[in-house]
Amino acid sequence: MKPAAVNWILGTATPVACAVLWWAGSAESANPFFPPLASILGRFEDLWLFDHFGSDVLVSLGNLAVGYVLAVVIGVVLGFLFATVAPVRWMFEPVVHFVRGIPPVALVPILITVIGFGAEMRIASIVLAALFPTLIATMDGIRSVDGVVRDVCAVYRLGPMERMARVYLPSAGPRIASGMQVSLQIAFIVMIASEMLGSSQGIGAMTLLAQQSFLAADMWAGILLLGLIGFLTNLVFDIAKSRALAWYIGSRRQERAS
Template sequence: MKKAFVTLGFALGLPAILVVLWWIATTVSPSFFVPTPGELIVTFVETWFGPRLWVDILPSIARFGIGVVIAIVAGILLGMLVGLNRDLRAFTEPVFEFFRALPPPVLIPVLLLLFGPTDWMKVFIIVLAAIWPVLLNTIEGVRAADPVQTETSRSYGISGLNRVRYQVLPSAAPQILAGVRQSLPIGLILMVISEMFSSSSGLGFSIIQFQRRFAIPEMWSGILVLGLIGFAVAAVFRYVERRILRWYHGLKELENAA
């Protein structure tokens, strides 16, 4: 019980200190551009717990969710295909390197012309940006399959799709999930940027709107919403990853202890 309190104290200590500092700073020298913590909380609740929840927050989350899920699934499937085929790897590698090096936001103007300011354009840009870490990590993870494991599969007649399912995919899972971890914040960033560029709803759109109307506390509260979403996404990912890779973390702990 005492231990739990200590852990909680450590986790909440720094946030508490920062909030107090912010409160002192904004009370001592008030600024039009920075609200006090109290103001922000009030504005946050007023702004977002109403119609905006349905009009702005949920559509944003939906775009992000759909985009990231497509990116993950497509990245894993394509990565398996390329990773298991040496010729395909040699064929695609330079192209992948090029696209990965391209900063994804520069594609927004192009896609805007091609698809117009639609939801699918935003989903598409999220996919286009978030797929790379998953794809490249999957290729690497598949390629690095242990030769002894592969021979074991072969000697027991485990081949084709069964080998992918029983050996290749699980053995590449740690690396694939490392790719997913990177792709989530990228997806979130592209969600906001694409909405800032062209939209009539969504978080990115709202934050820009508030800024243009000098609704400063509202603008800040939008940033808070984004921060909370990012935090929640990371927490969900950590939970899922812990579950899928229980064996991997156990193995690593043992190796580190030895």
């Protein structure tokens, strides 16, 4: 059997075994805080596939998508600017490192005070928190481009946009992709936190409301949905990254084989 098939079987068997153990261990549970998995799945279907799909699930996913895309675009553009224009980097790099040192969740109360409780606050909190991993990764990736490549760009008189599209981004692509993946994880965390702290709409808000109302099955259903969304978004990103960076992954495999 091929190693890839073995890895797939092992990766599938573990969560299935955990689900079976959870089902069997909680089947006779009378604890109001740890209901049976069957009850949780029933509430999961009622809440997230029907009642609150349009009003909460789509709203959360929409905020996550808009905030993440804005964070990536701004991070790549600013990272390119900081890495290629030294005076700009000297001016703003200390500020970037200071702001990125603040825990992302701590920014949510500030944005609530400034912007309010609307969707703009949730999107802004996602952008501000998810911006810095992509920005730093872009800066490091572009600054690591070989000096000979930079000299060739100067000889051929490539403009800033040509250098970015044809030289810098392909060379720095693997590092930028790693920063984007970290940004995605942070964006997901801040999406939940912003809904719990400053919203009555969204998956995070509904999960918190269920906890405060002592609706344990609803709370666990919300946690289960968040785990599934986090897993699926990361899986989709890994697939997209493997396709976009197929040339890089192939070259690394050849290096290991040799």
